[in-house]
Amino acid sequence: KNEVEQSPQNLTAQEGEFITINCSYSVGISALHWLQQHPGGGIVSLFMLSSGKKKHGRLIATINIQEKHSSLHITASHPRDSAVYICAVVGGSNYKLTFGKGTLLTVNP
Amino acid sequence: DADVTQTPRNRITKTGKRIMLECSQTKGHDRMYWYRQDPGLGLQLIYYSFDVKDINKGEISDGYSVSRQAQAKFSLSLESAIPNQTALYFCATSDSWGKNTGELFFGEGSRLTVL
Numbered sequence: 228k229n230e231v232e233q234s235p236q237n238l239t240a241q242e243g244e245f246i247t248i249n250c251s252y253s254v255g256i257s258a259l260h261w262l263q264q265h266p267g268g269g270i271v272s273l274f275m276l277s278s279g280k281k282k283h284g285r286l287i288a289t290i291n292i293q294e295k296h297s298s299l300h301i302t303a304s305h306p307r308d309s310a311v312y313i314c315a316v317v318g319g320s321n322y323k324l325t326f327g328k329g330t331l332l333t334v335n336p
Numbered sequence: 337d338a339d340v341t342q343t344p345r346n347r348i349t350k351t352g353k354r355i356m357l358e359c360s361q362t363k364g365h366d367r368m369y370w371y372r373q374d375p376g377l378g379l380q381l382i383y384y385s386f387d388v389k390d391i392n393k394g395e396i397s398d399g400y401s402v403s404r405q406a407q408a409k410f411s412l413s414l415e416s417a418i419p420n421q422t423a424l425y426f427c428a429t430s431d432s433w434g435k436n437t438g439e440l441f442f443g444e445g446s447r448l449t450v451l
Contacts, residue, residue, distance in 0.1 A: 231378070260440060262440070262442075268444070268445075269426075269442055269443060269444035269445055270426060270428075270442040270445075271442070272439050272440045272441065272442070275439050275440070313378070313379070315379075315440075323381070324369075324379075324381070324440075325378075326378035326379040326380075327378055328376065328377065328378045329378070
């Protein structure tokens with residue numbers, strides 16, 4: 228079974244700060260998702276990546292397959308970025324997603 | 337309209353009652369999933385379906401059943417609800433990993449409380 232660990236569990240930042248959330252997993256994967264969940268809200272997929280780096284606006288996601296590690300970066304953080312960020316990995320050639328427990332990000336004005 | 341729609345969004349029921357949560361999608365995806373989210377835990381897979389005739393148990397299927405009525409519809413039933421099934425339930429869809437992007441789309445969630 229793939230173990231997915233996220234760090235930190237909780238993160239508080241001031242508006243404008245650069246944010247990094249980390250995700251490590253134990254078994255080789257075919258892809259990794261970063262998801263965002265606002266309080267009381269649904270879950271939105273931010274990125275799916277299997278190698279390298281992707282950027283969307285102020286969000287950047289990177290993955291190092293050899294080190295079994297991914298990071299989600301937020302530049303110029305804003306209070307509306309406050310949410311839970313969840314890492315999910317796709318195991319091997321099958322469907323199965325394994326989720327981390329999430330990182331609660333709070334960005335203060 | 338949302339890509340993935342769940343109904344009801346909130347439900348309070350009593351122990352022993354039968355409950356159905358419904359999910360419909362407009363993405364045309366083959367794959368549909370039901371997950372459960374509890375505070376402090378990651379999302380846990382209840383059931384998944386790769387097409388109308390292919391339904392599989394997930395990690396925590398006991399006490400639940402599902403029906404894939406059409407490609408677009410996947411419903412979750414609790415035959416006899418119990419309090420520890422109180423949770424937030426999510427439906428999700430995706431393409432097959434060999435197609436398109438394999439992106440996931442989630443519904444808004446259904447909050448179920450069993451008294």
